[in-house]
Amino acid sequence: xTRHAIRLALLLWSLPLGAxxxxxxFRESVPVKPGGTLRIELATGSVEVQTDDxxxxxxxxxxxxxxxxxxxxxxxxxxxxxxxxxxxxxxxxPLVILPRVRVKVRVPERYSIEVRTGGGSIEIDDLGGxxxxxxxxxxxxxxxxxxxxxxxxxxxxxxxxxxRGNLSVRTSGGxxxxxxxxxxxxxETSGGPIRVHDxxxxxxxxxxxxxxSVRFxxxxxxxxxxxxxxxxxxxxxKARLNLxxETSGGRVRVExxxxxxxxxxxxxxxxxxxxxxxxxxxxxSGGNVRVRLR
Numbered sequence: 555x556t557r558h559a560i561r562l563a564l565l566l567w568s569l570p571l572g573a574x575x576x577x578x579x580f581r582e583s584v585p586v587k588p589g590g591t592l593r594i595e596l597a598t599g600s601v602e603v604q605t606d607d608x609x610x611x612x613x614x615x616x617x618x619x620x621x622x623x624x625x626x627x628x629x630x631x632x633x634x635x636x637x638x639x640x641x642x643x644x645x646x647x648p649l650v651i652l653p654r655v656r657v658k659v660r661v662p663e664r665y666s667i668e669v670r671t672g673g674g675s676i677e678i679d680d681l682g683g684x685x686x687x688x689x690x691x692x693x694x695x696x697x698x699x700x701x702x703x704x705x706x707x708x709x710x711x712x713x714x715x716x717x718r719g720n721l722s723v724r725t726s727g728g729x730x731x732x733x734x735x736x737x738x739x740x741x742e743t744s745g746g747p748i749r750v751h752d753x754x755x756x757x758x759x760x761x762x763x764x765x766x767s768v769r770f771x772x773x774x775x776x777x778x779x780x781x782x783x784x785x786x787x788x789x790x791x792k793a794r795l796n797l798x799x800e801t802s803g804g805r806v807r808v809e810x811x812x813x814x815x816x817x818x819x820x821x822x823x824x825x826x827x828x829x830x831x832x833x834x835x836x837x838x839s840g841g842n843v844r845v846r847l848r
Contacts, residue, residue: 570837578622578653582613584631588664591683596640597625599655600674600692605663605681611636612660618771623651652753675710684719693728695826697753701737711746729764739776747783756832765841784841791847798824804842811847 586592594601594612599615603708617625620846621642629640638659640653655674661667666683673691680698687694693710694701699746701719705712711728714721720737723730729746732739733751738755749763750757757776759766765783768776774789784804787796791811799806801820808814808823816825836843 557671558702568608576623577619578617578625578627579838580613580627580629582629583610583612584629584636585610586631586636586662586665587634588662589683590634590636590662591666591668592636592638592659592661593799594638594640594657594659594667594669594671594672596655596657596669596674597642598652599640599657601657601659601669601671601676603661603667603669603681604658605665605677605679606660608660609662609664610660611638611662611665613638614658615640616656617653617654617734619653625655676705676707689809693724694723709810712741730761754784773832774834777835777837779835779837780839780841782840783838784844785836785838786844786846787836790826794828796826796830796833796834797801797845798825798833799836799845801838801839801841801843803839806843806845808845809847 586609612719613629615627624642626641629635637794640655647696664682667678667681668686670688674689675692676689677695678685682700685699685703688706691709692707694705694707694712701717703717703721705723706838707725709727710725712723712725712730715733715734717735721735722740724742726744728743728745730741730748732741732750734752736754739750739753739757741759743761745763746761748759748761748766750768752771754772756769759778761780763782764780766778766780767786768778770789774795776792778785805820806823812827814827
């Protein structure tokens with residue numbers, strides 16, 4: 555053990571345990587107007603957002619375990635927008651002890667959210683506004699938002715339902731599941747499958763290690779690409795599109811009822827369906843490609 559580590563250990567033992575491990579609770583509300591935005595900045599912690607019919611933002615925050623006493627929470631408002639901060643002062647210079655932090659939020663039904671946390675899950679339920687949510691490590695779950703929506707995690711899955719607008723999601727390590735989006739979808743993961751069901755706009759989906767499945771409720775358009783998995787695209791029989799489908803390690807299968815005019819081989823299909831229209835590109839380096847009807 556180095557001298558620095560020994561001194562640090564002695565310092566830890568010399569501090570009262572209560573100073574390190576005492577839980578911290580925060581409860582406050584501020585008045586706001588519907589149509590505003592709540593901005594949340596957390597050094598660490600999970601966030602849960604729900605709505606009600608009030609005209610205020612309410613926060614319940616808990617810091618638990620070692621380092622809880624170092625956390626400081628602050629909620630402020632200018633009458634329309636609100637801001638909530640959760641920061642740690644640390645204890646030992648460059649060494650920061652971060653506690654377990656949980657934050658529960660209530661906002662008006664017609665309100666927008668911007669959340670950034672240094673580590674923890676984010677859950678947002680039935681929001682009548684836009685969403686920007688970023689975490690350095692955790693799952694993101696969204697069930698209902700007006701859009702546009704932007705979700706980013708450095709390590710975790712993303713699960714989205716019911717977005718009335720455009721959606722952009724990115725994860726560095728996890729699967730993506732999306733359902734019921736009226737607008738454009740952009741989905742990217744470095745390691746996991748992508749599932750998109752009932753999307754009304756174009757889809758751009760890329761994964762470095764997993765399959766991709768997309769069911770279009772509107773005109774099929776976009777670019778689906780994976781380095782290691784199968785691709786499946788599903789759309790209405792009356793859809794008009796230009797199809798470009800290719801695989802380097804499998805076969806391209808197109809449902810028999812689809813009438814394609816163009817070039818067709820076992821691993822590549824390029825042609826017009828129902829006279830042509832927007833372009834749908836499907837490409838995989840290691841799997842089959844399947845095109846089917848809803």
